[in-house]
Amino acid sequence: MTELLDAPSRPDRRAPRPPRGPAGTGPSGSGGNPLARFGRAALSVLTSPKYGPVTVTAILFVAVFVIGGIRYRGFFSGQVFLNLLVDNSYLIVLAVGMTFVILTGGIDLSVGAVVALSGMIAASLLQTGWSPGVVIPLILVLTSVLGLLVGLMIHVFKVQPFIATLAAMFLARGLCYVISQSSISITEPTFVQLAVSRIPLGAGMSITPSVIIALVVVAIAVWVLHGTRFGRTVYAIGGGEQSGLLMGLPVARTKVLVYTISGFCSGLAGVLFTFYTLSGYPLTAIGTELDAIAAVVIGGTLLTGGYGFVLGSVLGVLVLGVIQTIITFEGTLSSWWTKIFIGALLLVFIILQKVLTARRR
């Protein structure tokens, strides 16, 4: 009945895959005109889970900025761009911390509440005459410890990041109210000085000290994520925690540290936010965690972790900022359109991520 004298030596005779054989890595297409080659290269960037979303975001940012420039007088200026940084410096710092967390595949819902909490601590301590030189480090230590505890809860007790950071959010918000139920304004001279001072950049343009701090944080984060073992382990956890463990990477330490960093960034963002508002208020920054998450996602970081850049998140913040600015310039559009736009953008980017990662499987 069967006749298999020439039994096939191997089971699976799929067609060989020429472009991705062991020998060649890059696209094998050598022919074609330069334009087609450029098109192929552009396509491969756009469809890569690493560069695709962030490229789309960059194009989007430029497009929105150009459209704004065409539509509104006075939009297309350096200062309008710089104001994006001035108005969002705290959000940039938050997004940096969130990027670390999301790169590992986690999430941190507590950042908005921690921003409010650090504002409250600052305002109340300064009111009683503490020196800013003590208050600011204290805040950063406290919020880092909070992040550390969250990290331990997630790693040691295997609590889902969502729930653990939710508990931290409740705690931080609650502590705000414990400190005071009403707004406390800040009159401490150093803070006021930091709040009102502008650093001229020439040509009538200027930035605030907060922007400098935010940009320093961004620079450090870029270096840490790209250039240190810790940073690469963050990516590794997002790429596959199990694989990371099998490769002998310090997964536990890194995971806990990531939430500590997010706590630290939230604290710092809170301080920057007080420079901006010169007050502490328990209800402030509600929903800011969503802005931070949205900025990170729009900035091209995959919510499942492993792919993304800090600079992408900065770009994400700028996109959110420019949408806000457009809505302000438009005048007739109400501010709630911002939320709808952010929601729509989130949807688009999440589906984009889904498509790009599904293609890989």
Next chain:
Amino acid sequence: MTQQTEPAEPVVEMRGISITFPGVKALDGVDFRMFPGEVHSLMGENGAGKSTLIKAMTGVYGIDAGTITLAGEQVSFSGPAQAQAAGISTVYQEVNLLPNLSVAENIMLGREPRRFGAIDWRAMRRRSAELLAGLGLDLDPGSLLGDHSLAVQQLVAIARAIDVNAKVLILDEPTSSLDADEVAELFRVIRSLKAQGVAILFVSHFLDQVYEICDRLTVLRNGQLVGEYLIEELLRIDLVQKMIGKELTALEDLEQRAHAATIDETDAAAFVSASQLGRRGAINPADLPIAAGEVVGLAGLLGSGRTELARLLGGIDRADTGELTIRGETVKLRTPRQAISKRIAFSSENRRDEGVVGDLTVRDNIVLALQADRGWFRPIPKKKQDELAQSYIQALNIRPGNPDALVRNLSGGNQQKVLLARWLAIAPRLLILDEPTRGIDIGAKAEIQKLVFNLAENGMSVLFISAELEEVLRLSHRVVVLRDRHVVADLENDGLTVDSLLALIADGRVASDDEALEELRELPGRAAPAPAASVTPDQTEGGRR
């Protein structure tokens, strides 16, 4: 090759290894050794203890008894990182690398060259490029790992493994998703490593590949050592026999021959018939007719395509070629649900992950498929559910006989019976049983075999898969033999013996042809079928690089 029969000293020697899991003795006093510059294969069916032994060697599991000696010194690893540092590296079946990072990082992660505390990217690229070149791979170290084919990822994993100047390299099912060219590339790398004196453990269920690349093999069965053999001295047929073993249970003698005659020849126009049914990367197009009241046994090794074919019939996976007819009507099964509505039931071999719903009660598990078929809006009345549950608990002797017990608290055999009850409850016309007797006690096994027999008597068609050939022969009217994802034989169970099946499984030759069998026995194992595969690698060839 004679110098390889008694090489100097084993690089790894494991003696009397025992590991017990709750309720199971996974390894029982197993000895195992590997020599430098040799490719060693670990063979065995499901549950033989292959992966447990590997995990014992790499420190994933602690051992309850026995000793492990590495390069003459007794060792005890508390984790894979330690084993790796000592020179034992593993490349797992699912490539355990990070697709989101570059090739260079995947090779060097955890031991990156650093300058002033920061990663020295240039040194890292250079070092990984050297390593890749050493394996004869022309890869851009900066490219994203996820952009490469699985085969290349596998080779990168090997590059990572040998960077920690590995003495022992374990390749666990490295070829399961590679095509022929890719396997050839992998073998080239293995030979070159072998020439460098690395001891390689090659685990694969493809016999041809084992005979092509290995020097020595160790066979395990049910957690025990069957023996260690040089590959030239072990015929394939003997290997398969050692892997599968003889049925030990004293089961009642089911009179299958008489039973065979009860099939109505006129109705033999196949209740279900698959023609050229196949799925890329799982099973090559195959024909499989099954008549009403017929028990068809699928025989083959793990990975031969036996489960894969059954899954296509059960609608679990979608076929991408061929067609399926049920009573002459062509159907496309896209979901298990459609199969169930055609009264085809598929009982998975993977009881825990694909079979029972552990946190539901025995009753819920039994009625689940029937209820799903009726839809949520037409609930089976509580009284009817209880009757169903009670009747199956009694008929199949499920213990404990409490319909409210959670299934996860039942023993494996009883879970299997609950699963069977679920499928019997839908009154299937075709019942597909994938390894229904694996990992369960002898009593339950006999009960299940008897059940299959009775069901067929009553006109149900059964597709029966088991690694135990005696069992297949005892129950089946017809036996379909699979090998390397092809159907190689479709035989009436008339004078079939375990030996003839073994020959088919081993070499894909017609068993009844005595001459062929004799010829087979005379052949040295290595030089078996495919000419390309018969090239014997030796030191000089491997030393080319």
Next chain:
Amino acid sequence: MSVLARIVSSRLFWPVVMLLILFAINLVAFPGFFTITVRDGQLFGSLVDILRNGAPTLIIAVGMTLVIATRGIDLSVGAVAAISGAVACSIILGSPEPGNLATVAVAVSVALLISLLLGVWNGVLVAVLGIQPIIATLILMTAGRGVAMLITEGQILTVNSPPFKFLGSGFWLGVPIAVIIAAVVFGVAALVTRRTALGMFIESVGINPEASRQAGVRARGLLFAVYTFCALCAAIAGLILTANTAAADANNTGLFIELDAILAVVIGGTSLAGGRYSLLGTLVGALVIQTLVTTVYTVGIPPIATMVFKAAVVTVVCLLQSPTTAEAFSGFRRRLAVRAGKGIAAS
């Protein structure tokens, strides 16, 4: 197993103990806690307040329980509540006769219908596109508030409509309407899931999706159903909240209610990992949360600081459910048993 052991091992045990402790604290701080008086044919008292104020959370928690049982989560319920309140109020405001019963009926129906659409939206993202539930519903959580504000045009819409107000603060046979609605939602959910096969399918999909698929359970339709039902629950809660204050506030209606609802589910013993659920547990969980709020108030702590206590409760519950704790406990018990064994041997 002894009766006591069975009670202790029940999933309802710890939530009920928690509730009783809270009751005890209240009784000490406020001796009249359990007193229920009848005034103008209506029930009054702390317990009635707890039930009435806890009703919206409970309603959402019921929907959330089913979503969580399928291994999902719905973060958008607060936003959906705000949208439904906004829709109802804007319809009532826009009609010539805001006090007319028919107007209110239309407003409520439209609000509920829109919530069904929102539920289907979540269902599409989760069941069809296969996006993780937490992320899929995050989209509506973000955009939903904007949509609500779009409907209210950024205003707080105050309506003067007795029939609508009745929904939030009315009484029927002496019982607050909100409590009756909550009881109906709870009852319907319990009946529909336990009297049909839905409950079993939901649990089955939550426990073992692949085994369920092979058994022929259609997960996709099921996911659609639970997300839609959850959105419907959110809309009902939103209507009650809005009617209670007779004002739709797009920013604050249902703010943080998703967290309270999830908390109620978790306290009630339904695991966030999906699988077996207990609506009764969720009921107890919702009561625990509301009693906690009331207790904090009674004891004289600023009510707003309840969030600190909620944080404590979430943490304790999570740590108790954690596998690490379970391991530590069983290790402890084993050591204890060994020691006890030795003790017996010695004596």
